Amino acid sequence: MKAVQIRSFGGIDVLELREVDVPHPGPGQLRIRVEAAAVNPVDIQTRSGALAQACVMLPRPHIGLGWDVAGVVDHVGAGGRSDLTVGDRVIALSDRLMQPLKGQADFVVVDSSHAARIPIDADPVALSTLPLSGLTALQALDYADMAPGQTLLVTGAAGSVGGYVLQLAQRIGLQVIATARAHDETLVRALGAHEFVPSNEDLAEETRRLTSGGADAVVDAASLGLAALDAVRGSGTFISLSGPGPIPLRGTQVRSVWIRADGGQLARLVDADLTHRVAGTHPLEHVGAVHERMQVGGERGRHVLLP
Template sequence: MRAVVIRRFGGPEVLEFTEQPTPVPGTGQVRVRMAAAAVNPVDAATRSGFLTEAGIIPPRDVLGIGWDVAGIVDAMGDGVTRFATGDAVIGLRDRPSAALGTYAGFVVLDAGAIAAAPRTVSLAEAATLPLNGLTALQALDLLDVPPGATVLVTGAAGAVGGYAVALAKARGFRVVAVAGSADEALVRGVGADVFVPRGDSLADRVRAVIPGGVDAALDPALLGLEALDAVANRGRFVVFAAGAAPIPLRGIRVDHVWIRADGAALTELATLVDNGVLTQRVADTLPMAEAVKAHERLAEGGLRGRLVLTNE
């Protein structure tokens, strides 16, 4: 089968389009014929060597690329009863040290890491849901604040931030969203109650709207102390990258969301897609053979939505 791997760290040029043996599902596993795989910033961090330098991925001769997958169940190992061949599914590969990722013709995952794909969107759109949707959902779970609480979301126009805004609103929170001025309509459209443009003195501007500070904050934009300063004493704060945690001043509890595969939560997210609560944004689709081009475009920035590789 065709797959994209890396054997050295560097820019997009180190991505290799190769032929690999087709993986065989073991007990409790499902093989998915990949239809689409989203291109995420974590893929670039793997390719560049940043995650290895950070101690998240051990040194490997070969690394697979890609976390998200949407496709069709092709084969199953013993003990799998929830799925059948031909089912459309989505899944998450949460072991970045593996030699094969989701930029591959076939992907083998534990049955507990996949869910039925949303019925109302294409597989290319569905491929943008697992990593970013689960990250936002699991971050919200860490907040442990009651409905009605005020939650700040930085990077609200991004993939994780956009899902976080919509999911927070669905849970009954009052959402304060931070993004570029040009994205105000987009962010309000996914559920933001209050919009604060990013820029200097963010905490002061948030507190001008929310006296005393917000109850909790999710910080996908990695603003750190500036976002923490907008949180009330003994509030909650969640960070999204290794080494990005600010000092927990004023009794604020600071947690780090470490993404994990969760088929049950993916099922919940897929239902929210079908119910119109979550909206997928695909910037463009490219064939898997153009992974280098996709990573070049990712590095250029300015995307609204995810690039998606297709198995053509």
């Protein structure tokens, strides 16, 4: 089978599409015949060596790429979940960084607890964009632990994670303030934002103008740090998606989301009938071109590889 791997860190040229043996699922695992695999910023950070420099992964002889997959269960290992069988259509998250084979391949092995069934007529391309961004959004809101009627600020609201945060926050009855570039206002309001602050304006001042004393919490999808913290009321909550976050000034509670795979939460996200955004589809061998486009930036949604 074919699989995207790297054997060293660096530029686009370190990406390889290699012929490898089909993996075999062990106890509690299942094998998925991949129909679609989204490309995420973490793939760029893995390939470039940024994650190794941040001491969250080590060099290995071969490192696979791809966290998000949609496909068909092809083989079930012993002792796995009894509710997932061969032929079921699923999405899954491959959340270990240093595996030699991950989601951007013809087949991938994951823990059965990391997968969720999807409807037989579901679009695998659209749903392949859900696991990493959707779980990050859901777990961020779980950490924020907010009640209906409270005010949530979402930075980077037009991005993939931010867009899911907006939709999920609306479903639990939060009052949502979104910040993004001015031309994204129509998009983020359609996804669930009640108020909008263009990213070129003073975020703290505008948020405090729209609220009483600042937002109750912020999900900082744009990694603004202190600028976002200043928009939160005293004793409010700051959710960081990119590390420890800022110093908890004014009695704020600063929490970091370190994404974990969770099939039960994935099932909740599938049932939520969210809007998914696909920037484009590409054959697996065009993974280098996808990395180049993502490095340029400016596109909305995820690019998806088709084995």
